[in-house]
Amino acid sequence: MISYEPFWNTLKVKNISQYRLIKDYGISAGQLSRMRANQNISTHTIDMLCEILNCEVQDIIIYKKNI
Helix, strand or coil, X not given: CEECHHHHHHHHHHCCCHHHHXXXXXXXXXXXXXXHCCCCCCXXXXXXXXXXXXXXXXXXXXXXXXX
């Protein structure tokens, strides 16, 4: 299962709010909602977030095995 837990931690560390991602960077509220629910998002969105946050993919997503 893909988890976006690292993304929320990265936002805190970088001091960037969800509101700022939406208003200043054009990330859709729907994409953030999908991430909160650990649902699928596009690699394009992951690429955009890495660029905006100046981070690596592993700072956005992590794979967790379902046991």
